[in-house]
Amino acid sequence: MQTHFSPDQLADSQTAASERIIRKCVHCGFCATSCPTFTLLGDELDSPRGRIYLIKDMLENARQPGPEVVKHIDRCLSCLSCANTCPSDVHYGHLVDHARAYIEQHHRRPLADRLIRWLLAKVLPHPGRFRLALKAAALGRPFAARFNRSPALRPLAAMLRLAPRTVPAAAAHRPAPVPDRKGRVALLQGCAEPVLRPEIRAATIRLLERAGHEVVFARGEGCCGSLALHMGRTHDALAAARRNVDAWTREIEQEGLDAIIVTVSGCGSTLKDYAHLLRDDPAYADKAARVAALALDLSEYLERVDLRVDGSVPPLRIAWHPPCSLQHGQKVTEAPVRLLRAAGFDVHLPADAHLCCGSAGTYNILQSAIAERLGQRKAAALGASEAELIVTANIGCATQIALHSQLPMVHLAELLDWATGGPAPAMLAQVAAHVHLETFQ
Numbered sequence: 044m045q046t047h048f049s050p051d052q053l054a055d056s057q058t059a060a061s062e063r064i065i066r067k068c069v070h071c072g073f074c075a076t077s078c079p080t081f082t083l084l085g086d087e088l089d090s091p092r093g094r095i096y097l098i099k100d101m102l103e104n105a106r107q108p109g110p111e112v113v114k115h116i117d118r119c120l121s122c123l124s125c126a127n128t129c130p131s132d133v134h135y136g137h138l139v140d141h142a143r144a145y146i147e148q149h150h151r152r153p154l155a156d157r158l159i160r161w162l163l164a165k166v167l168p169h170p171g172r173f174r175l176a177l178k179a180a181a182l183g184r185p186f187a188a189r190f191n192r193s194p195a196l197r198p199l200a201a202m203l204r205l206a207p208r209t210v211p212a213a214a215a216h217r218p219a220p221v222p223d224r225k226g227r228v229a230l231l232q233g234c235a236e237p238v239l240r241p242e243i244r245a246a247t248i249r250l251l252e253r254a255g256h257e258v259v260f261a262r263g264e265g266c267c268g269s270l271a272l273h274m275g276r277t278h279d280a281l282a283a284a285r286r287n288v289d290a291w292t293r294e295i296e297q298e299g300l301d302a303i304i305v306t307v308s309g310c311g312s313t314l315k316d317y318a319h320l321l322r323d324d325p326a327y328a329d330k331a332a333r334v335a336a337l338a339l340d341l342s343e344y345l346e347r348v349d350l351r352v353d354g355s356v357p358p359l360r361i362a363w364h365p366p367c368s369l370q371h372g373q374k375v376t377e378a379p380v381r382l383l384r385a386a387g388f389d390v391h392l393p394a395d396a397h398l399c400c401g402s403a404g405t406y407n408i409l410q411s412a413i414a415e416r417l418g419q420r421k422a423a424a425l426g427a428s429e430a431e432l433i434v435t436a437n438i439g440c441a442t443q444i445a446l447h448s449q450l451p452m453v454h455l456a457e458l459l460d461w462a463t464g465g466p467a468p469a470m471l472a473q474v475a476a477h478v479h480l481e482t483f484q
Contacts, residue, residue, distance in 0.1 A: 044068040044095070048103055056323050057141055058102060064138045065099050067131045068092065074125035074135070079399045079417055080118050088115045091125035091135050098142045108150040116142050118413065120406055121273055122367035122399040123312075127374075136372070137319065140272060147275030155195035160274055163405050168234045168266030168283070174213075177238065180206035201411035205442055207239065214241030218248055218258035225255040226301040228344065229294055231314070234266045236307050236438040242469060243438070246460035247306050247341060253463055254348040256301075264290040269313035272320075273404045281324075284317050288330050295333065302339045306456055308437040309404060312372030314338035340369060341456055342378040342436065352386050356462050360389040361453075362430035364421070364444065366437035367399045379436060379455055386462035393424035402443035414443065422447035432471065434458055 046062050053059045074091040075081045081090035088097065097112050108116075119139050126135050152160070166172045183190075183203050191200035214237055218230070230247060237244050251258050268283030294300050305311035313320075315338045321331035363380055370376050383390045401407055401417030422444055425433050432451040435441050441452040457468040 044070065044099065046099065046103060052103075052105075057144075061098070061102060061138050061141045064134050065095060067133045068095050069131050071130065073128050073130060074133075077124040077128040077397060079120060079122060079124070079401075080413065082398070083413065083416055083420075084118075086115075089118055091119075091129075091133075094119060094139065094142075095133075095135070098138060101142065102145065108146045113146055113150055113152075116146060118410060120367070120399045120401070120403040122403060123371035124367060124397050124399065127371045127397070140277075143273065143275035144277040145275075147277075153195065159198045159409070163408065164271055164274060164276055164279060167270055167405070170234055170238050173235060174210060174238050177206050177210045181208075197411055198408045201408045201414075204411075204446065205407065210238070211241050213237075214244050216245035216248055218260065219252065221252055221255060221257040223255065224257045225348070227257045227259065227298060228302045228304050229261050229264075229291055229300050230258050231267065231303060231305045231307070231310055232260055232264060233307050233310060233438075234270075239438055239442065240454065243306055243454045243456055246454070246465060246468075247304070247456040249465050250345070250350075250456055250460045250463060251304070251348075253465070254345075254350055256348060258304075259294060259300075261287075261290040261294050263293075267310040267313045268320075269309055270404055272313065281320065284320050284331065285324075285327055287314075288317065288321070288327055288334050291334050291337070292330050295337075300337055302344050303334065303337045304339060304341055304344055306341050306436070306454065307439075308340060308366040308369035308373065308375075309439055311338060311340045312368040315373060340373060340375050340378070340436065342382055343375055345382055345459065346378050350382070350385075350459070350463055352462050353464050354387065356387060356467075358387050358389050359432060360391065360428075360430045361458075362425045362428040362433045362450070363390050363392055364400070364425060364433055364435040364440055365392070365396055366435060366440045367403070369436055370397065379434075382459060383434065383455070386459055388458070388462075391428040391430060393421070393428055395420075395424055400440050400443050402437070402439035404439065407439075407443050415447075418443050418447045426450065 044065050046065055048062050072092055078090050087093040094115055101108055123136050166176050180203055187200045187203045190196040248258050264287050266283050268280035271279035291303055315335050318332040318335040321327040380390050399417055400421040401414035407414035432453055434453050434455055436455045445452050451470040453468045453470050461467050
């Protein structure tokens with residue numbers, strides 16, 4: 044694609060990077076067939092190619108983003124399915140992140156939208172605040188229908204629908220020293236996952252320790268920055284990345300780390316991109332690259348260790364839901380399936396497994412109408428596999444799909460922990476009656 048950026052514009056490293064991405068696009072349109080919003084809405088401007096045209100025009104002409112441009116950029120899920128399809132290797136994810144940051148700087152959203160985005164940025168990345176917000180959701184539920192009737196307040200209705208009726212107690216399971224350890228890893232503690240499903244962290248710790256690997260929590264580590272990044276709040280994302288790089292660098296320099304393990308694939312995509320995010324910061328560029336190289340999804344690391352399946356679990360028929368951030372963002376596709384099959388489970392992928400479920404960070408809050416249609420489509424595809432439960436590797440996907448499916452949602456870590464001698468996942472009690480599992484008696 045031809046571009047006409049001025050030398051002054053290209054002096055900005057972010058604009059120069061975006062210009063290189065845009066020039067790679069050859070207008071082929073292959074991306075449209077893999078884009079969830081285009082397949083759903085049929086609008087060229089809701090395809091990656093259409094959005095690239097909008098972004099090019101906006102950046103090249105230094106335009107004030109209008110409501111129509113903002114609408115189509117906001118509708119992007121950042122699922123990166125298009126990047127996997129593109130024959131020209133267009134790094135669309137970096138381009139749309141730049142567009143969102145530009146919109147955040149040059150567009151004034153309506154007051155309600157600004158307040159909701161501020162609330163999300165100030166609450167979701169902080170587990171303590173998030174836990175309090177979930178408990179307070181009970182007060183708002185009587186007004187959910189009223190919120191849903193107002194387009195400006197619809198995100199509040201979506202928040203209430205997504206919030207669990209009961210907030211789990213905080214996880215008590217903590218890492219312990221491992222004698223004769225085979226490795227030492229830091230576990231990303233996360234933001235939403237330990238509040239919504241603390242059992243995932245506990246299962247991960249048991250699983251890794253059982254395989255002889257010491258698990259540590261890095262002091263000072265916090266949110267990975269992905270939520271801020273995808274809302275265009277680049278300053279907040281950079282601050283989060285620097286804080287985490289400092290925390291993990293201390294661990295690397297003190298006792299060393301074999302990996303930084305991530306159980307939320309959306310976070311994993313961001314951690315692996317820290318080298319790009321901090322590339323222009325001379326104080327952090329090298330350290331960020333080192334941290335990014337150590338970041339691994341749990342499934343990637345488990346393939347390197349000695350997992351001993353005890354053979355006591357039944358061969359349940361499961362539907363594997365590959366999160367977009369795992370299969371497209373990190374390009375990890377085979378490891379989870381191999382691990383589940385090696386553990387004795389009957390694994391099935393749904394039709395159109397490459398299409399997003401509609402979670403996408405805060406998407407199912409800010410774009411709830413589209414997210415609901417995507418969630419329904421995904422749940423139907425998973426249900427058609429006639430599986431007894433759904434397994435995934437991302438808390439956002441689990442929360443989103445659970446709105447539209449009656450099947451139990453289990454994290455990969457929970458199922459593998461069970462298969463290697465740990466307790467059965469609590470969610471499996473829902474299928475105990477019709478699969479006759481003595482484990483639950």
